Amino acid sequence: MARVGVIGAGAWGTALACAARRAGNEVLLQAHEAEVAENINRTHANPTFLPNTNLDPNITATQELCDVADCDVILMVAPAQYVRATCQSLKASYKKGTPLLVCAKGIELDSGQIMSEVIAQELPEAEIGILSGPTFAIEVANALPSACTLAMGDMQRAMEVANIIGSNRFRIYASDDVIGAQIGGAVKNVLAIASGMVSGKGFGDNARAALITRGIAELARLGVAKGAKTETLMGLSGMGDLTLTCNSMQSRNFSLGVALGQGEALEDILKVRKAVTEGVFTARSVCKLADSLQVDMPICAAVNKILNEGADITKVVDGLLARPFKEEI
Missing domain, CATH: 1.10.1040.10 (N-(1-d-carboxylethyl)-l-norvaline Dehydrogenase; domain 2)
Known part of the structure; x- marks a missing residue:
């Protein structure tokens, strides 16, 4: 069992927490809003962003980024325009060599940079991955069959991480094309x-x-x-x-x-x-x-x-x- 941290408790972050827990991991979900974290911990639900969905009671929530930094794999699900600021806040507690998987889809407005370039600037020691594909949050949360791409510079490492967070209902295909996974x-x-x-x-x-x-x-x-x-x-x-x-x-x-x-x-x-x-x-x-x-x-x-x-x-x-x-x- 690995410890998987998810930064961002919106619909997609919550769904990815469900997928990671379904794969047999200990999951910690970081929420920006206090009421979202409280709902997840107290009622095992996120009615604000993913209504009418029951969450596994073993998914826990926190507001603190430093708590997520202790995990074995981190999923970055902050919106694309907030990834840089989130990395800056995470910098003090991030542990070198921890896979940091970008799950936001976008290009930074001010710089024109893709997310891997933003993270490389702010967290140069990060082991960057891109998780992307045709996945609606509610279907992933409800364990409907889905598939996506995990791109990392090292194909073998991508396979290792895919086997941590993937399952028969959340199939992950490894790639070494970090740029292509982001442009799409x-x-x-x-x-x-x-x-x-x-x-x-x-x-x-x-x-x-x-x-x-x-x-x-x-x-x-x-x-x-x-x-x-x-x-x-x-x-x-x-x-x-x-x-x-x-x-x-x-x-x-x-x-x-x-x-x-x-x-x-x-x-x-x-x-x-x-x-x-x-x-x-x-x-x-x-x-x-x-x-x-x-x-x-x-x-x-x-x-x-x-x-x-x-x-x-x-x-x-x-x-x-x-x-x-x-x-x-």
């Missing part, structure tokens, strides 16, 4: 918003299928330019995650896009949501990274214009449809 998870959030807009505007299934397919092309261009392997981008953490989140109202990003397509204002959508919708932040940072690598990403650029520049959805879509024909590959 970040870009799919932006494309899921675009897919939701297509549905919200009533453009039909043909349009959504076309958008997803062209979105994969954008994801692949950015990933390869950043140094990812094409096969990773076509795997669980790339195309798999994109397919899931572009087609389901369970996705916070897709559902936000649907609401935007139906005419709701972004600020009105966000003010009633407790959980972070990563794609809202990532749209700008993906475009910033694409510009720095001279990669053309028209769909992501369109989403960014709508979210962050106040552009009209109909005009932006018309602009995309008016682009010149080109070779598919």
